[in-house]
Amino acid sequence: MKKLICSFFLNMSIMLHAAVSDADVLKKIVNLKIDILKSQNTNGSWNSSYKVGMTALCLLALIHSDSDIKDEAVVDAIHYLLNNSDKKTYSEALVAVVLETINAKKYKMRINQSYSFLEAAQKKNGAWGYTINSIASDNSNSQFAVMGIDAARRAGIPVNKAVLDNAKTYWKNFQNNDGSWGYSGQNRGMFSMTCAGVASVYLLGERLYSKPNACGDTVINKRILKGLENLAKNLKGKAARIQGRLYSLYALERVAIYLGLKEIGGVDWYRWGAEHIVNNDKIHTLSDKAFALLFLAKGSAPIAVAKWQWKGDWDNQKEDVKFWTQYSSESLGKKLDWLVSPITKLDAPAAKASLIFVNGRERFRMNDYEEEFLKSFLEEGGTLLAEVSCQDRTFINSFKREMLKRFDPELKPKFVPISDAHPLMQSKHKLKLKDIKALEFRAGCKQYNIIILMANISNALNGDVDAQMDLKRARKVSDNLIAWSLQNRRATKKLDKVELKITKTKKILSADQLKHKAAKSTIGIEQAFARLRHNGNWLSSPNYFITLQSIMKKNSKLPYYDAEVYVQPSSNDLFQSAILFITGSQKTNLKAEDHINLQTYIQNHGRIFITAACSNKEFDKDIKIQLKRILPNDKLIKIPRTDKLYNYPIKISKLPLSATRAYIKKYGKRYQDLLGIRRNNKWVVVYSPIDLSSDLSNGAQESIVAYKEKSAFALSVNILYNALLP
Known part of the structure; x- marks a missing residue:
């Protein structure tokens, strides 16, 4: 059996078509919508021998392609369906499907009418024909009937168990014997009808995978597997003929979405079908246009979650992420998709995702290529989520060791319990700490979104029988995780290639080397932005300068720095820059010779700008001691609110405070004082005890006291601008 399964899922079939992008798909979607809308009648219907069914099909395609339910065309179509019935199986089934999709509660009465018809129209053999009086039955009508009944069930309508049992027995x-289904009875198998069979038995309660015990073995449904093997075989042998029928492509998509398959027989079914539709200018019939639109629209959701295919037992719960994204799509009101991906290359499919999910029971290991991918992914705001599986600590303990060893070990990172002020706790639902039981990665003020769930969610999401009592909690936690990760990093659709940027330690240039570039400044200054190296986590907020500079260079009136350089406190490189930036979250441990050099720097018209990373108290206490040693005859005082630092070029008093929740809780909505040392009517040192660099780097966590982007930027600009004035 294992060999059979591997041959099905790993068999690669190469089918060449003109490549398409997500932009190509969007353009085709727009054109198909325009064509469909052009042919709508004034009463809201579309013409066909199945006028009600065609209207429901076209409306379903428009809804899935994000048409507004308030659009006139949609309102008219709904009105037509509410007031008309042609007593045909296709039609009534599609009416139930589309109205449940739009608003099950509002249209429950009409959906119930459709269900009543479908129940009455079922034949003794468990199948359906074209009408209630049809003698013959077929699998095409029967699959739509099952879709309609399932929609009625989702709408809250009680479904007769005998109807479901008879239908399941029929299928x-x-x-x-070869796994296929024919048009009726046991006729010769057809691709579209095999899709219908697999989809129908799924909707009737069968699953490809099942786990009676969350920590036990996965049971594979042989009936569905045989159907999928038949589809895979036909995809290779009859590709052109299958593609030519849009009805078949839509049937294939339903199978793939229901079962959570990204490939069938090694074929990326969505890319394969999208390439055919986008490059096909011979889609003429209204039904083909609707099926094409449904295929493109339903399969084009952005990738919210990537399941990490690491070299271990990465797939203990085979449908956890599938159901996770389905649940959260409904809860968040957004189309969302997922995929499985290794992360050994920077352009791995996982680069499209907002969140990477990993779990297992075995010892976790990662290689240098995976480390490079993750560093780049995390630097771009991505979220890495790991989970305890079956209370086995082997995986999670080894995962912790790898993270702490590979990500900024010099900062002495650790995993700490997540606080109730963390934005994850309220990104969708208001969670309690007992709901999530999570740990977060901390390395000074390093903003890496690495979360460990100590309370499992994947077993319940996967549908494991003995974990269903935990489903409500698991769904809330999973909603919050996706909502939060989407805020931090945009999810990309599946067709476009995404490649992460390589994250490397910046080359450390001396100020002299930088000056030789002879770069120009918008205010006539050729200048380096110098950051002081010390022993107190000096590279907190590593992207602060990059973000600050990218915003400042858009305004010619603001200062321009050629690049950031890292300087030692005892180095003469200090004297090549007019501004010296100091930050950190630990003691700096500056030496006597450092104090002398920094004093000389100030005496030679240098300016020092300081902020405490994470508003850290240890750094705050230490930097005040260091300033007394550097300038023993000067005092660090509050800078008056009337000073130019608060008023030019940005008037801070006119700018609403932007700060973390932890800041608001501690200080309210008032800016805190800047501190400074003044000589000859100039502020030679400006110090913000409140962190104003973290949010401009990778985003400040809500649990730390910090200014957020607008306020952090305004204060930084004013300090830097005034530091460079004569």
Whole structure:
């Protein structure tokens, strides 16, 4: 069996088509919508021998392609469906599907009418024909009937168990020995009808994978597997013929979405179908246009979650992420998708995601390529989520060791319990700490979104029987995780290639080397932005300068720095820059010779700008001691609010405070004082005890006291601008 499964899922079939992008798909979606809307009648319907069914099909395609339910065309189509019925199986099934999709509660009465018809129209053999009076039955009508009944069930309508049991018996009895289904009975298998069979038995309660015990073995449904093997075989042998029928492509998509398959027989079914549709200018019939629009629109959701295919037992719960994204799509009101991906290359499919999920029970290991990917992904705001599986600490303990060893070990990182002020706690639902039981990665003020869940969610999401009592909590936690990760990093759609930027330690140039570049300044200054190296986590907020400079260079009136350089406190490189930036979250441990050099720097018209990373008290206490040693005859005082530092070029008093929740809780909505040392009517030292660099680097966590982007930028600009004035 294991060999059979591997041959199905790993068999690669190469099918060449003109490559398409997400932009190509969007353009085709727009054009198909325009064509469909052009043919709508004034009463809201579309013409066909199945006028009600065609209207429901076109409306379903428009809704899935993000048409507003308030659009006139949509309102008219709904009105038509509410007031008309042609008593046909296709039609009533599609009416139930589209109205449940739009608003199950509002249209429950009409959905119930559709269900009543479908129940009455079922034949003794468990199948359906074209009408309630049809003698013959077929698998095409039957699959739509099952879709309609499932929609009624989701709408809260009680479904007769006998109807479901009879339908399930029918589909099981008439599957051919090769795994296929024919148009009726046990006729020769057809691709579209095999899709119908697999999709129908799924909607009737069968699953490809099941786990009676969350920590036990996965049971594989042989009936569904045989159907999928038949589809894979036909995809290779009859590709052109299958592509030519849009009905078949839509049937294939339903199977893939229901079962959570990203490939069938090694074929990326969505890319394969999208390439055919986008490059096909012969889609003429209204039904083909609707099926094409449904295929493109339903499969084009952005990738919210990537399941990390690491070299270990990465897939203990095979459908956890599938159901996770389905649940959260409904809860958050957003189309969301997922994928499985290794992360050994910077352009791995996981680069499209906002969140990477990893779990297991075995010892976790990662290689240098995976480390490079993760560093780049995390620097771009991505979230890495790991989870305890079956209370086995082997995986999670080894995961912790790898993270702490590979990510900024010089900062002595650690995992600490997440606080109730963390933005994850309220990104969708208001969670309690007992709901999530999470640890977060901390390395000074390093903003890496690495979370460990000590309370498992994947077993319940996967549908494991003995974990269903925990489903409500698991769904809330999973909603919050996706909502938070989407805020931090944009999810990308599946067709476009995404490649992460390589994250490397910046080359440390001396100020003299930098000056030789002869770069120009918008205010006539050729200048380096110098950051002081010391022993107190001096590289906190590593991207602060990059973000600050990218904003400042858009305004010719603001100072321009050629680049950031890292300087030792005892180095003569200090004297090549007019501004010296100091930050950190630990003691600096400056020496006597450092004090002398920094004093000389100030005496030679240098300016020092300081902020405490994470508003750290240890750094705050230490830097005040160091300033007394550097300038023993000067005092660090509050800078008056009337000073130019608060008023030019940005008037701080006119700018609403932007700060973390922890700041607001501690200080309210008032800016805190800047401190400074003044000589000859100039502020030679400006110090903000409140962190104003973290949010401009990678985003400040809500649990730390810090200014956020607008306020942090305004204060930084004013300090830097005034430091460079004569």
